[in-house]
Amino acid sequence: MLRRVTKGVIEPVRGLAFPDKALTLTTSATEKIKKGTNIVFYQWGLLIFVVGFLLGRAMILSEITPFVLPFVAAIYVLKRDKLGIAALAVFAGAMTHMLESSWFVLASLLIFIIYQKVVEKFNDNTTKVLPFTVFFASLSARIILTFFMQGQITSYDWMMAGVEASLSFILTMIFLQSVPLITAKRSQQPLKNEEIVCLIILLASVMTGTIGWMIYDLTVEHILARYLVLLFAFVAGAAIGSTVGVVTGLILSLASVASLYQMSLLAFAGLLGGLLKEGRKIGVSIGLLIGTLLIGLYGEGSEHVLVTVMESGVAIAVFLITPRSWISKLARYIPGTVEHSKEQQQYLRKIRDVTAGRVEQFSHLFQTLSNSFSSTSANVEVDDVESEVDYFLSNVTEKTCQACFKKDRCWVNNFNNTYESMYKIMNEVEKNGEIKDPIFKAEWKKYCVKHEKVVHVVRNELGQFQANQKLKKQVLESRKLVADQLLGVSRVMNDFAKEIQREKEAHYVQEEQILEALRSVGLEVGHIDIYQLEQGNIEIEMSVANDGGHGQCEKVVAPMLSDILGETIIIKNEERGFYPNGYSHVSFGSAKKYVVETGVATVAKGGAYVSGDSYSTIELGSGKYAIAISDGMGNGERAHLESNETLQLLQKVLQSGIEETVAIKSVNSVLSLRTTDEIFSTLDLAMIDLQDANAKFLKIGSIPSFIKRGSTVTKIEASNLPMGIIQEFDVDVVSEQMKAGDLLIMMSDGIFDAPKHVENKEMWMKRIISEVSSEDPQEVADLILERVIRNEGSIEDDMTIVVAKVKRNMPKWAAIPIYKPKKIEKKKAQ
Structure with a gap:
C-alpha cells in the first residue's frame, strides 16, 4: 500500500519536472506521422491511385470518358514507375461505374502503349508529341470498340469519337502541367x-x-465544388475565386446537364467570398450562403433550396475546420497573397544575407592580406642592416685580404681594429667618394699594405650595395602601399556588406501621414515609400501625377515635406511618365547644409588651344565635394594627357569610397609604375564636407592655396614631391574649418610663379586676392587671371585658377506649413 501511494505521488511530479521531454515526444510523433503520410501518398502512390480511380469514373455527356487516357499518359511521361498503379486505378474506377466504359479504358490503354512505343523509336521528344499520340489512341479505341459492339459505325459515332479524342488532346496538355502539382512534393516555387x-x-x-x-x-460533388471555391476565394481573393467557380461549374455541368445552374452559383459565390475575404473564414462563408440563396432560388426553385443550403452548410463546416497550416501552405504558391509575399521576402532576405556574407568574407580576406603585408614591412630588424654591412665588408675582404700575407695579423690578431677601420672607410667613401681625413688616411696607409686597393674596391662595391639597399627599401615601401590599398578596399567592402544587410524599415504610419497631408491640398499622389528617416539622410520615393511641367514637386511637394519632417527636403531625381498611368516617379532626399559654387579660368601657354593643366569638380556620394587641379610636366598635348589621366584615376578611386590619402597613393603608384618616361604631374586636391564645411587639403608637388574670409587671406600649403617620381611618399593632410561665405582659391604654378620680378610671391598673391571686391567665384577667377596676365604682358606657362565659394544651402522654396501631423520621429545619423 505504501509503494502504491508513493508511486502515485512521484509520477505527477515527474510529469511536472520534465515538460520539455513530453513536448519533444509529441513533436517526434507528429514528424513520424508526416513522414509516414508522405511515404504512403507520394512514394507508394496512394494519391495517384485515388485520383486515377475517380477519373476512371468521370464521364461527360453520360457516354464519353476523356479524362482517363490523358492522366495515364501524363503519369507515363512524368512518373513512369507509377504507371501500373495509374492504369489499375482508372480501370478499377471504370469497373465501378459502367462495364462498357471499362472495356474502352482497357482498349485505349493498350493502343496508347503500342502507339507510344512506335513513336519513341522515331522521335526522342515524347512530351511534345504526347497529345497527338493520345488523340489517335483515343479515336482508334473508340472506333474499334463501337464497331465490335454495333457492327457498324455511324456519322454520330465518328463525331462523338472525334469530340472525345479532341478533349483528350487538350486535357493531355493540361494534365502535363497539373499532375505534378498533386503527385509530388513541390518546391517553394510559386x-x-x-x-x-x-x-x-x-x-x-x-x-x-x-x-x-x-x-x-x-450531393457529394456539390459539397466538394463549393468547398474548393471557398478555399481559393479565401486564399487568393475574388478574381481567382470566381475563376475557380466558373471552371468547376462548367466541368460539372458537362458531366451532368442537371448541374448547369451550378456554374452560376459557384462563380457568384467565388466572387462574393473573395470580396468578403477581409472578414476571414466567416466572411467567405457568408458570401457562399448569399450566392446559394440567390442562385438556388433561381435555379431549382424554393422546394429544393433547403437541400442546396444544406450542401453549402456542409462545405462551410468542412472549410471552417480546415487547419490554418494547410491554407497557409496553399497560399504560399498563389501570387499576390500575404503568405506568398512573405515567402518571397524570406527568399530575398536569404539571398541578401548570402551576398552580404560573401562580401564580408572578401573584406576579411583583404584585411588579412593587408595585415600580412603590414607585418612583413614592420618586421625589418636592425640586425638585417648590420648583416648587410657584414656581407658588404666580406665581399671587399675577399677581393683584397684573401691573398694577403698579413691576413692573420689583421683579421685574427686585430679583428676589431681592422673591422672598425674598414667600416670607417665605407662611410668616408659613401660620403666623399674618398678618404678625406688626413690622420685616418695616414694611419690606414701604415696599417694596410694594400691600402689603395682596399679603397678602390670599396668604391666599386659601394655602388652595388647602395642599389641593393634602395631596391629593398622600394620593395618594403611597395608592400606598405599594397597594405594600405588592401585595407582601403576591405573597409569599402565591409561598408557595402552593411549596406546590403540594412533592410527597408516599415514606416507605414509616417507614409499614411504624408499621403494624407499631400492629398488634403489636392495633390494627386499614387503611393509613397519611405526608405530612410535618419536625420540628414532622408530617402523618400513617390508617384505623382504629371503636372505638365509646372514643377509642383519642387514648389509644393518638397516644401510640404520640409515642414512635415523638420528639415530641408529637395528633389534628387524625377522621371516623368515613369508609370503606365502617366504618373512621374520622384525621389526626395535631405538637402546638404552647405553647397559649393565654383568658377574656373584657364589659359594655355602663349594662348594655345591645349593646356597642360587639368581641373575637376565633383560632388561625391558620401556628401563631400572634391576640387582638384593637376599640372602635367611641360606644356601641350602630352602634359594635358598626363594631368587629365591623373584626375580621371583619382576621380574613379574617390567615387569607389576609398579614403583620400589611400586614393592618392594608389594613383601615384599607378603613375610611377606605368612608364619609364620622366613625365610627372602635380596634384592639388581639396575635399569639402557639405555637412560641416570642414575642408581637407592634399597637395602633391603643388603650390599653396588661399582662403579669403572677409578681408583676411590665409595660405594653405604642404610639401610633397610631384606624383610619379617615387613610389612611396607620406601625404601631408592639412585640415581647415571653413565658414559660409569663404572663398577658396586654388591655382597652378603658372599663375603663382608668373611674376619674375617679385621676390615674395606669397604676399603678392595675397594682395591681389584681397584687392578683389567681388564675391562671385567666376568673376574672382577671371579678375585674378586677368590681373596676372596684364602684370606680365605675356603668358609664359599654362595658367589655371579655380575659385570655390562655400554657401549655406538656402532652399529655393520656403516650407509650406499647411498640414501639421503628429510629430514624425526620425533617427539621428550614426
Missing part, C-alpha cells in the same frame, strides 16, 4: 496563373468522378 487554372481543371475533373455519390439527400 504557381503561374496557367498552372492554377490547370490545377482547377484537374480537381474539377476528379470531382466529376464523385457524380452519383449521395450522403442522405446531399
Whole structure:
C-alpha cells in the first residue's frame, strides 16, 4: 500500500519536472506521422491511385470518358514507375461505374502503349508529341470498340469519337502541367496563373468522378465544388475565386446537364467570398450562403433550396475546420497573397544575407592580406642592416685580404681594429667618394699594405650595395602601399556588406501621414515609400501625377515635406511618365547644409588651344565635394594627357569610397609604375564636407592655396614631391574649418610663379586676392587671371585658377506649413 501511494505521488511530479521531454515526444510523433503520410501518398502512390480511380469514373455527356487516357499518359511521361498503379486505378474506377466504359479504358490503354512505343523509336521528344499520340489512341479505341459492339459505325459515332479524342488532346496538355502539382512534393516555387487554372481543371475533373455519390439527400460533388471555391476565394481573393467557380461549374455541368445552374452559383459565390475575404473564414462563408440563396432560388426553385443550403452548410463546416497550416501552405504558391509575399521576402532576405556574407568574407580576406603585408614591412630588424654591412665588408675582404700575407695579423690578431677601420672607410667613401681625413688616411696607409686597393674596391662595391639597399627599401615601401590599398578596399567592402544587410524599415504610419497631408491640398499622389528617416539622410520615393511641367514637386511637394519632417527636403531625381498611368516617379532626399559654387579660368601657354593643366569638380556620394587641379610636366598635348589621366584615376578611386590619402597613393603608384618616361604631374586636391564645411587639403608637388574670409587671406600649403617620381611618399593632410561665405582659391604654378620680378610671391598673391571686391567665384577667377596676365604682358606657362565659394544651402522654396501631423520621429545619423 505504501509503494502504491508513493508511486502515485512521484509520477505527477515527474510529469511536472520534465515538460520539455513530453513536448519533444509529441513533436517526434507528429514528424513520424508526416513522414509516414508522405511515404504512403507520394512514394507508394496512394494519391495517384485515388485520383486515377475517380477519373476512371468521370464521364461527360453520360457516354464519353476523356479524362482517363490523358492522366495515364501524363503519369507515363512524368512518373513512369507509377504507371501500373495509374492504369489499375482508372480501370478499377471504370469497373465501378459502367462495364462498357471499362472495356474502352482497357482498349485505349493498350493502343496508347503500342502507339507510344512506335513513336519513341522515331522521335526522342515524347512530351511534345504526347497529345497527338493520345488523340489517335483515343479515336482508334473508340472506333474499334463501337464497331465490335454495333457492327457498324455511324456519322454520330465518328463525331462523338472525334469530340472525345479532341478533349483528350487538350486535357493531355493540361494534365502535363497539373499532375505534378498533386503527385509530388513541390518546391517553394510559386504557381503561374496557367498552372492554377490547370490545377482547377484537374480537381474539377476528379470531382466529376464523385457524380452519383449521395450522403442522405446531399450531393457529394456539390459539397466538394463549393468547398474548393471557398478555399481559393479565401486564399487568393475574388478574381481567382470566381475563376475557380466558373471552371468547376462548367466541368460539372458537362458531366451532368442537371448541374448547369451550378456554374452560376459557384462563380457568384467565388466572387462574393473573395470580396468578403477581409472578414476571414466567416466572411467567405457568408458570401457562399448569399450566392446559394440567390442562385438556388433561381435555379431549382424554393422546394429544393433547403437541400442546396444544406450542401453549402456542409462545405462551410468542412472549410471552417480546415487547419490554418494547410491554407497557409496553399497560399504560399498563389501570387499576390500575404503568405506568398512573405515567402518571397524570406527568399530575398536569404539571398541578401548570402551576398552580404560573401562580401564580408572578401573584406576579411583583404584585411588579412593587408595585415600580412603590414607585418612583413614592420618586421625589418636592425640586425638585417648590420648583416648587410657584414656581407658588404666580406665581399671587399675577399677581393683584397684573401691573398694577403698579413691576413692573420689583421683579421685574427686585430679583428676589431681592422673591422672598425674598414667600416670607417665605407662611410668616408659613401660620403666623399674618398678618404678625406688626413690622420685616418695616414694611419690606414701604415696599417694596410694594400691600402689603395682596399679603397678602390670599396668604391666599386659601394655602388652595388647602395642599389641593393634602395631596391629593398622600394620593395618594403611597395608592400606598405599594397597594405594600405588592401585595407582601403576591405573597409569599402565591409561598408557595402552593411549596406546590403540594412533592410527597408516599415514606416507605414509616417507614409499614411504624408499621403494624407499631400492629398488634403489636392495633390494627386499614387503611393509613397519611405526608405530612410535618419536625420540628414532622408530617402523618400513617390508617384505623382504629371503636372505638365509646372514643377509642383519642387514648389509644393518638397516644401510640404520640409515642414512635415523638420528639415530641408529637395528633389534628387524625377522621371516623368515613369508609370503606365502617366504618373512621374520622384525621389526626395535631405538637402546638404552647405553647397559649393565654383568658377574656373584657364589659359594655355602663349594662348594655345591645349593646356597642360587639368581641373575637376565633383560632388561625391558620401556628401563631400572634391576640387582638384593637376599640372602635367611641360606644356601641350602630352602634359594635358598626363594631368587629365591623373584626375580621371583619382576621380574613379574617390567615387569607389576609398579614403583620400589611400586614393592618392594608389594613383601615384599607378603613375610611377606605368612608364619609364620622366613625365610627372602635380596634384592639388581639396575635399569639402557639405555637412560641416570642414575642408581637407592634399597637395602633391603643388603650390599653396588661399582662403579669403572677409578681408583676411590665409595660405594653405604642404610639401610633397610631384606624383610619379617615387613610389612611396607620406601625404601631408592639412585640415581647415571653413565658414559660409569663404572663398577658396586654388591655382597652378603658372599663375603663382608668373611674376619674375617679385621676390615674395606669397604676399603678392595675397594682395591681389584681397584687392578683389567681388564675391562671385567666376568673376574672382577671371579678375585674378586677368590681373596676372596684364602684370606680365605675356603668358609664359599654362595658367589655371579655380575659385570655390562655400554657401549655406538656402532652399529655393520656403516650407509650406499647411498640414501639421503628429510629430514624425526620425533617427539621428550614426
